[in-house]
Amino acid sequence: MMENKRALIAMSGGVDSSIAAYFMKKNGYYCEGTTMRLYRNEDIGRCDFRTCCSQKDIDDASEVAFQLDMPYEVLDFTMDFREKIIEKFIRIYENGGTPNPCIDCNRYMKFDKLLRFAQEKNLNYVVTGHYARIEQDEKTGRYLLKKALDNTKDQSYALYTMTQSQLAHTLFPLGSLRKKEVRALADELHFVNARKHDSQDICFVPDGDYTKFMEEYTGRHYPAGDFLDQKGNIVGKHTGAVRYTLGQRKGLGLAMGEPVYVCGKSMDKNTVTVGPESALYTKVLIADDMNWIAFEDLDKPMRFQGKTRYRQQEQWATVSPLENGQVRVEFDTPQRAITPGQALVLYDGDVVVGGGTISGVLPE
Known part of the structure; x- marks a missing residue:
């Protein structure tokens, strides 16, 4: 076995990372599996299994690692996740933006913290179940991030923060596969998570009510304020500016004779401006x-x-x-x-x- 064929498999508990682990073992790599504990379900007041990184996910990842005869451990990154992901998430919403915590998780957790851990253990690569491809440009020597062959599952958008060093030490075994092929193989291997649903929500806000999560987490209440039209006239009351995002139509509770959408916010004044879709x-x-x-x-x-x-x-x-x-x-x-x-x-x-x-x- 070549000395550099040593990999740390980031196991989310889902089918994709499990099949990624299978391929690495099949290709002769020495593999160790790990799941990052990013939060505890009780910390966010939830017991929902359709997220990533929950206790159920850890159990599933552990079982697949056992089936593949692979060492496995759980890494506790809860403090880092709180600082780098959750608190940034809240800060962006409170400043009037709309955050993307999955991109930040890739940036600060999977391809930073996890890669450092792998290097400490003399493991050459971090392997994930992302649908994307990494290739080296023969002319420039630079590592390139490319779309997955399955356009319906491509995750390259969420990986754009990766550096040259990270790309050089990361492998995406599923980049050339289709999701249906991955599920079929997991079924064939009798993996416990072969038919497990993909996680759809922000992992620490599994019910989608991010404002409720923010209020519970911070102890702050986001007060009601005025809806304004594009001329600055008050046209109704909103339930807190952080609850609305640009382009939103549903849940406004406004009867204005035509559909209106959120087209602006002032966090300082706690106002939400609405207008026609053309705006x-x-x-x-x-x-x-x-x-x-x-x-x-x-x-x-x-x-x-x-x-x-x-x-x-x-x-x-x-x-x-x-x-x-x-x-x-x-x-x-x-x-x-x-x-x-x-x-x-x-x-x-x-x-x-x-x-x-x-x-x-x-x-x-």
Whole structure:
């Protein structure tokens, strides 16, 4: 066995990471499994199994590791998760943005904390069940992050923060597979989680009521305030500005003769502005905290395809560097509900060029 064929398998308890572990063992790697305990169910007042990193997930991961004859342990990252993920999540909402904690979890937990742990144990790679691909560019030597072959499961959008060092020491065995193939193999292997549902929600807010979670976690109450129309007239009362996100239509409780959508918020004034759907469309955004993968840095305006939401189809845009490390992105056509706090991810075909955090939108 080659010395560098040593891998740490990040086991979420789901079917994908279990099959990733199976493939690594099959390919002759020495493997150790681990699950990150990121929170305790009682800490968030929940006992819901349709999340990741719950006690049920740990039990399932442990059983698969046993079946694969693989050492397994649970790592307690609860304090780090609280600081880096949960508290940032709350801070962004309180500042009027809409966070993406799964991207932050990849950034600060899976490919930082976990990779360091692997290196301490003389394990060369971290392996996950993500649907994405990593390849090395023969001309430049840079590691590239690419879309999965199964477009319906592609997770490259949530991985744009990965560095060259992280990409060099990460393996995604499922990048060339389809989900139905993974489930069929898990069934064939009689894995306990072969038919387990994929986690759909934010792991620490499994019922989707993030405002209730924030109030319970912080002890703060988010007070009611005014709904405004685009002219600044009061048109109703809202139940707390943090409860609303750009583009939202449902749950507003407003009768204005036509459908209206959230098209702006002022956290300082605790107001939520509503308007017609046409008011949601803009072409220009500013993004910061950029991470470039395909090259070292952006030094001139370039054309890429970009998207501002996970499920969105990429759209053509001109990306221009700004002096302070930010970028200005002008889409060819107006985009709906570009939301501060969400990720902008740029593509060149199936290659992730890089990405950053949307900090605001600009008038054309």
